[in-house]
Amino acid sequence: MAHVSHGPWTKFLDNWQRATLALQLLAIDPGLGGIMIRARSGPVRDQLLKRIDPYARKIHPAISDEALFGGLDLAATLSAGHVVKKAGLLSKPGPLVLTMAERAPVRFAAHLAMALDRGEGLTLIALDEGAEPDEAVDPKLSERLAFHIDLSDVSLRDIATIPPGIAGQPPTAPSGGGFTPTRGRELPSVPQKALEQITQIAAQLGIDSLRAPLFALRAAKAHAALHNRDEITAKDIETACALTLAHRATRIPEPEPKEPEAPPPDQSTDTQENPLDIPNELILDAVRALLPDNLLDRLAAQKARQGRGNGSGAARKGNRRGRPLPSRPGRLTDGARLDLIGTLRAAAPWQTIRCNATGREGLHIRPSDFRIKRYEEKSDRLLIFTVDASGSAALTRLAEAKGAVELLLSQAYARRDHVALVAFRGSDAELLLPPTRSLVQTKRRLAGLPGGGGTPLAAGMRTAFDQALQATRKGLTPTVAILTDGRANIALDGSADRKKAASDAQQMAKVLRSNGVGALVIDTGNRPELALRNLAQTLDAAYLPLPRADAQRLSQSVATALGD
Amino acid sequence: MTPFPFSAIVGQDEMKRAMILTAIDASIGGVLVFGDRGTGKSTAVRALAALLPPIKAIKNCPVNSAKAAQVPSWANLKTKRAHEMPTPVVDLPLGATEDRVTGALDIEKALTKGEKAFQPGLLAKANRGYLYIDEVNLLEDHIVDLLLDVAQSGENVVEREGLSIRHPARFVLVGSGNPEEGELRPQLLDRFGLSVEVTSPTDIDERVEVIKRRDAFENDNTAFMLRWQAEDAAIRDRILTARKALGKLKTSDKVLKDVAELCLALGSDGLRGELTLLKAARAYAAWRDDTALTRAHLRDVAPMALRHRLRRDPLDEAGSGTRVARTVDEVLG
Numbered sequence: 002m003a004h005v006s007h008g009p010w011t012k013f014l015d016n017w018q019r020a021t022l023a024l025q026l027l028a029i030d031p032g033l034g035g036i037m038i039r040a041r042s043g044p045v046r047d048q049l050l051k052r053i054d055p056y057a058r059k060i061h062p063a064i065s066d067e068a069l070f071g072g073l074d075l076a077a078t079l080s081a082g083h084v085v086k087k088a089g090l091l092s093k094p095g096p097l098v099l100t101m102a103e104r105a106p107v108r109f110a111a112h113l114a115m116a117l118d119r120g121e122g123l124t125l126i127a128l129d130e131g132a133e134p135d136e137a138v139d140p141k142l143s144e145r146l147a148f149h150i151d152l153s154d155v156s157l158r159d160i161a162t163i164p165p166g167i168a169g170q171p172p173t174a175p176s177g178g179g180f181t182p183t184r185g186r187e188l189p190s191v192p193q194k195a196l197e198q199i200t201q202i203a204a205q206l207g208i209d210s211l212r213a214p215l216f217a218l219r220a221a222k223a224h225a226a227l228h229n230r231d232e233i234t235a236k237d238i239e240t241a242c243a244l245t246l247a248h249r250a251t252r253i254p255e256p257e258p259k260e261p262e263a264p265p266p267d268q269s270t271d272t273q274e275n276p277l278d279i280p281n282e283l284i285l286d287a288v289r290a291l292l293p294d295n296l297l298d299r300l301a302a303q304k305a306r307q308g309r310g311n312g313s314g315a316a317r318k319g320n321r322r323g324r325p326l327p328s329r330p331g332r333l334t335d336g337a338r339l340d341l342i343g344t345l346r347a348a349a350p351w352q353t354i355r356c357n358a359t360g361r362e363g364l365h366i367r368p369s370d371f372r373i374k375r376y377e378e379k380s381d382r383l384l385i386f387t388v389d390a391s392g393s394a395a396l397t398r399l400a401e402a403k404g405a406v407e408l409l410l411s412q413a414y415a416r417r418d419h420v421a422l423v424a425f426r427g428s429d430a431e432l433l434l435p436p437t438r439s440l441v442q443t444k445r446r447l448a449g450l451p452g453g454g455g456t457p458l459a460a461g462m463r464t465a466f467d468q469a470l471q472a473t474r475k476g477l478t479p480t481v482a483i484l485t486d487g488r489a490n491i492a493l494d495g496s497a498d499r500k501k502a503a504s505d506a507q508q509m510a511k512v513l514r515s516n517g518v519g520a521l522v523i524d525t526g527n528r529p530e531l532a533l534r535n536l537a538q539t540l541d542a543a544y545l546p547l548p549r550a551d552a553q554r555l556s557q558s559v560a561t562a563l564g565d
Numbered sequence: 566m567t568p569f570p571f572s573a574i575v576g577q578d579e580m581k582r583a584m585i586l587t588a589i590d591a592s593i594g595g596v597l598v599f600g601d602r603g604t605g606k607s608t609a610v611r612a613l614a615a616l617l618p619p620i621k622a623i624k625n626c627p628v629n630s631a632k633a634a635q636v637p638s639w640a641n642l643k644t645k646r647a648h649e650m651p652t653p654v655v656d657l658p659l660g661a662t663e664d665r666v667t668g669a670l671d672i673e674k675a676l677t678k679g680e681k682a683f684q685p686g687l688l689a690k691a692n693r694g695y696l697y698i699d700e701v702n703l704l705e706d707h708i709v710d711l712l713l714d715v716a717q718s719g720e721n722v723v724e725r726e727g728l729s730i731r732h733p734a735r736f737v738l739v740g741s742g743n744p745e746e747g748e749l750r751p752q753l754l755d756r757f758g759l760s761v762e763v764t765s766p767t768d769i770d771e772r773v774e775v776i777k778r779r780d781a782f783e784n785d786n787t788a789f790m791l792r793w794q795a796e797d798a799a800i801r802d803r804i805l806t807a808r809k810a811l812g813k814l815k816t817s818d819k820v821l822k823d824v825a826e827l828c829l830a831l832g833s834d835g836l837r838g839e840l841t842l843l844k845a846a847r848a849y850a851a852w853r854d855d856t857a858l859t860r861a862h863l864r865d866v867a868p869m870a871l872r873h874r875l876r877r878d879p880l881d882e883a884g885s886g887t888r889v890a891r892t893v894d895e896v897l898g
Contacts, residue, residue, distance in 0.1 A: 032783070066660040084673045107746060111659050111700045118607065141700075141746070144602045190784060193777075200773045209765045210603025214776050474750070 017155045020049055023148035023244060026223040027124055030188065031094070033147035033219050034117050035125035037102065037138055040152035042130060048160055049152065050098070053126060057096040062105040064090075065332070069112060094122030102127035102138045110139035117145045147216040149248040188222040189231050195221070195238055202242055202284055207252030216245040243287045253289065331373035343372030383419040383436050383477040384409065384559070387465040389485035389525075390426035391456040398525055399424065402484055404552025405559065406434070410443055419477060421468055425461030427454035428495040432464055436472060455497060458489035459505035462513065469518045480519040482559055485533065486526030503532065510539040521562050523547050523555070569782055571612035572796035573789075574605060575775045576766050582849070583759040583869050584613045585800070587737050589807045589848040593841060594716075594758030595738035597701070597749075597873060604763045605775075606741040610697050613739075614654035618801055620693060624648045627685040628692040628732050637732050639683050653694030655687050655736075659703055666708060667723050668730070683730050688721045691736040701740030702747040709753055712738070716756045755834070758841045759866075760873035762886060807851040814847050815857040823863055827896050831889060833874040842870040860897050867893045 023036045040046045060069070071089030078085045090097065091112075099105070099113070116123055125146060129138050143149065196218065203214040220241035225233050328340035330347070348370040355365035388402040406420050420443070422434035434446050462483070469479035492501035493509075513520060520542035524533045529546040537544035543562045547554065574581060583596045598606045622629040623636050623645050630636045633645035657666065668686030675681065687696070698704060704712075715721050721734040738757060742749070754760070766772050782789045821843070828838045845866040850858050872885040 070658075070660070078672070108659055108703055108705075111703055115658065115699060140602065141743070191780065196776055196780065197773050200776050201769060204769055204772060209601055211605070211765055211772060211775050211779075212603040214772070215779055218776065218780060 015155070015159060016150055016152055017045070017049075017160055019148075019244060020150040020152060021052060022224075022240070023150060024049070024052055025227055026220055026244075027096075027148070029223040029226050030219050031122045031124045032120060033124070033216060033223065035096075035127060035146040036148040036150065037127045037129055037143055037146045038150050038152055039129040039131065040155075041132070042128075044157050045152055045155050045160065046128065048157070050126075053096055053098065057098050057126070058090050058093075059098045059100060060090060061100050062102070062109050064109075066112070067332075091116040091123065096124045096126055098126045098128065100128050100130075102129045102142070103131035103136050105139055105142065107139055107141070110142040114141050114145050144210060144212060147220060147245050189225045189233055191218055191222060191233050195233055198281060198284070199238065199242065202281055202288070203246055203249075205252075205281070205285065206246055206250040206288060208246060208249045209251075210249070213246055213249050217241045220245050239284050239287045242284050243290075247288045250288065328372040328374050330369065331371060332368070333371055333373070338374045340372040340374045344370050347372055381419055381477050383421060383469070383472040383479045385421045385423060385436075385465045385468050385472075385479060385481045387423045387425070387430075387461045387481055387483045389456060389458070389461070389483075389487070390424040391454050392487065398484060398486070401525075401552045401555055405555035407443060408552055408556035409559065410438065419472075423461055423464045423468065425457050425464070428457055428460070428491050430457060430461040430464040432468065436468065436477070455491040456485065456487055456489050457491035457493075457495070457502070458483075458485065459493045459502060459509045460491070462506065462509040463493065466509065466513055466516070466518065469513070470516070473518075478519070480521060481513065482521040482523060483536075484523045484525055484555075486524065487530065488532045506536060507539055510536055514539065514541050521545065521559065523558070567786060567790060568611040568615050569608050569779075570790060570793035570797050571609070571616045572800055573778050573782070573793045574609055574612060575778065576771055577605060577609065577763055579869060580606075580609055580761045580763050582866075583761045584609065584739075585804060585852060586845050586848040586866070587739075587758065588613070588617055588804050589852060590811060590844055591735075591737050593737075593844045593848060594756065595740070597754070597757040597760040598739075598741040598763060599744050599760065600741075600763030601745075601765060602743060604765045606763060607699055610699075610739055610741060611654075614652070614695070616797055616801055616804075617652035617654070617695075618805055619649045619651050621647055622650050622693070628689045628734075629653060629694065630733075631693070635733075637730075639730055653691055655691040655694065655696050657687055657696055657698045657704075657708075659700055659705075661687065661708065663707065663711065666711060667721055669723070669725065670728060681727060683723070683728055685732070686721075688715055688734040688736070689732055692732070692734050694736055696736040696738055698738070698740045700742050700746070701753075702742040702744070702749050709750065713752055713756060751834075754873045755837060757873065759845060759869040761869050762872075803852065806854070807848065810851040810854065811847060813856070814851055816843070816847065817857065820846075820858045820860070820863065823860060823897060827863065827867060827893060828871070830892050830896050831871055831875060833871055834876075835874075838871055838874045842867060845870045864893055864897060 020036070020038065027033050027036055038046065038049065040049075066072075067087070067089075069089050069091050071087045071092055074085045074087045077087075105113075113125060117125060125142075127138055127142065127146060131137050137143070199217045199221070200214045203217065208214075217238075218241070221233055221237040224237040224240050225231075228237075230237075328343040331337060333339060344366065348364070348366045351367075351370075352365060355367075356362065359365065386402055386406055388399055390399050402422065406422055409418060410420055419436045419438050420434070421432070421436040424431055424433050434443055437443060462481070465481045465483075469481060472479040488499070489502040489506045490497060490499050492498050493505045510520075520537075520540040522533055522537040522540065522542050522544050524530055524544065524546045525548065526533075526546075527548050534544050545558055545562060547558060571581070571584075580596075580598055583598075587593050587596055598609070600606055620629070620631075622631060623633055623642070624647070625640075625642060626636045626645075627640050628635075628637060629650070631647075633647075636642055636645055664686065666686050666688055668684055668689055671680075671682040671684035674684075715734050716736075716738055719733060719735040720731055722731045723729070740749075740757060766775065778789075824839050824843050824846075828842065831838075842863065846858055846862040849866050850856075850862045853862075855862070868886045868889045871889050875885045875888060
């Protein structure tokens with residue numbers, strides 16, 4: 002190909018070419034971890050997968066730990082009379098194709114991440130079929146894969162018309178051997194300057210993790226090795242940065258103003274003498290060309306996705322209680338419960354054959370007959386009413402809120418709702434009713450409620466948030482319903498500072514949202530209040546203007562908003 | 566792959582210090598390392614393993630007993646000879662089943678010989694050493710409950726499948742995780758003696774240095790290990806010296822009062838905060854080869870000993886470390 006000494010030549014590579022290039026680099030250096038391919042299942046993806054070893058092991062997110070790590074093969078052990086161990090899929094080096102990677106639960110991702118960290122030549126091809134932007138592979142996993150390629154815009158025609166030889170790749174992909182590590186030659190070492198350059202560029206793109214520059218470094222070496230070069234050239238660095246850094250960028254670096262004293266023609270002659278003399282700016286250009294247009298939106302989506310933390314009990318396994326589902330074949334592992342009838346039914350047709358085969362009378366049940374009970378469980382919901390008890394209208398509002406709470410509770414037999422009530426007034430918030438389903442207790446607790454004073458909205462939200470967190474730990478799904486008619490005028494520290502009060506409330510709203518607590522803002526004022534609408538927006542919550550709401554309407558609209 | 570040498574880790578001084586302090590005084594009770602992805606949390610923990618001085622233990626003892634008399638009877642050891650072994654650092658993988666953690670019926674023996682024998686689990690292996698949990702905040706709840714109990718009592722009790730066995734399980738708990746992926750229960754947080762927050766270095770030179778060393782480590786492993794061997798050995802020696810010095814260290818009542826006042830001002834729950842702060846400060850003084858405990862030592866270790874014991878304030882974006890530092894300034898002047 003024509004020698005492109007300058008300029009972001011990776012621009013000439015489309016996503017498909019990048020994908021094949023990434024596969025080649027991965028074959029050279031398994032230390033690159035792997036590649037994440039975002040594409041729906043289809044001919045394009047199949048074409049790419051064909052370039053991977055056809056015998057590559059395939060895994061899916063629901064795979065059992067035993068299959069991954071190996072363990073005792075109980076069935077074989079029992080029939081053989083001595084211990085038979087199974088080797089896990091993760092124990093051998095080589096490529097591993099993970100389908101439906103976006104569905105990988107966080108624990109599964111952690112397992113894979115650990116295996117990748119061991120650095121034993123395991124590489125992961127994660128196929129991300131996410132349809133929505135916020136449906137993506139767990140960051141723990143994507144962080145450890147050097148390349149991310151989006152194939153969703155590639156059509157089959159594009160693949161056929163690749164002019165052979167662009168990007169210096171062989172016209173036909175190495176058959177199957179796309180993945181036998183071709184460590185024929187030593188990877189070249191990287192000069193000091195290139196190393197600094199890569200680190201700087203990663204920093205300029207706002208990439209915090211130090212894995213990114215390390216990947217770029219490895220990719221540059223692998224790229225040089227791919228082209229049978231003993232030394233890293235500017236092109237290697239540029240390609241490597243574009244391939245490994247672009248998707249991690251959290252910042253779009255501004256192009257530097259052109260300096261007049263550097264005459265461009267001189268530079269190109271320079272490059273020929275010293276192949277590494279390439280300004281950061283040019284590499285950044287190459288990366289910038291790959292940055293998605295909606296980078297900021299994406300980052301926001303990622304932020305919103307964060308913090309669906311579990312590890313403290315929110316995750317529901319849901320296979321011990323709840324509504325029964327049809328049983329399925331399965332193994333008797335730790336938490337599983339045998340569906341005896343289902344198992345017998347599955348074994349029944351085989352009895353004669355098995356009796357004949359073994360010559361033994363009696364019931365023959367094999368591990369393949371086991372049927373495991375499954376349950377679907379909806380976690381209980383907790384509605385945290387956060388009621389403004391300030392000002393003049395406090396008494397009526399509180400009374401209506403009480404009414405709504407009681408109404409909702411009386412329907413709680415049908416729905417699995419728990420209710421809590423937080424009131425805020427004066428300078429602080431108070432938990433009037435801890436989460437409960439008991440109507441009697443509620444009536445007693447809510448008998449006398451004081452009102453009046455300022456509006457410490459943020460304090461109310463904080464108390465509600467504390468309750469929500471506790472509820473999440475217990476496995477409930479909390480929703481905070483905020484009832485107020487006015488602006489916050491008391492800050493969290495109790496000072497009567499409108500401005501600070503408003504910013505505190507916004508801040509609390511962000512905390513609630515980033516912790517994944519659902520919310521609902523009910524404006525009981527006579528006129529809709531802009532500040533409350535904004536608050537609802539920050540909370541990612543529904544905004545319901547309900548002037549002069551009575552208990553009946555209140556409970557109805559809450560129920561509707563929650564989608565019953 | 567050999568672990569990255571501890572002394573070659575660039576920056577991250579607080580994390581390194583916390584790990585060294587637990588190596589000096591195991592009763593401090595472990596380290597929790599919280600930080601973003603790609604900051605070298607697990608690298609540091611694995612490096613620590615190679616740094617720790619060896620321990621004397623009975624050969625083949627499942628719980629690494631120091632003396633022949635302590636070897637549990639279920640181990641069925643014929644010969645009890647002491648040997649030197651590296652301090653055990655046991656990985657507790659996320660998906661580990663309860664059986665693997667506590668130990669269970671030895672299926673191999675049960676099937677082949679028809680014997681009812683106990684197969685010790687990870688807790689037995691970690692006795693007198695370290696138990697490392699990566700992604701500790703993603704650990705299953707029932708494993709957490711189990712760990713809480715064992716970490717507290719120092720004893721693992723197995724009552725299952727007709728087995729009734731108890732064995733010592735004293736270990737230093739080391740956990741790491743990314744706070745974005747979930748919080749830890751306060752009860753588990755409290756079991757960790759020290760907690761540090763790591764961030765990736767912002768200084769570009771420091772970042773370059775990290776990349777450079779990592780690259781050298783991967784390129785020419787043997788040369789790199791050789792290069793840092795002496796530094797690692799120096800740290801190991803210093804740990805050993807500090808362990809000896811710990812007993813001779815003087816602690817005045819004045820410092821004790823400071824400790825109490827500090828914890829009171831911060832409103833940390835329980836007395837564990839005071840005890841850990843004191844122990845950490847003493848270990849730190851021994852590490853620095855000082856003869857008496859002073860306010861300066863308290864000041865340096867207070868954030869790591871106390872930051873995870875405060876009540877959580879969702880609005881405090883600076884993190885509880887800054888809150889501790891502020892209070893330290895107020896109380897100690």
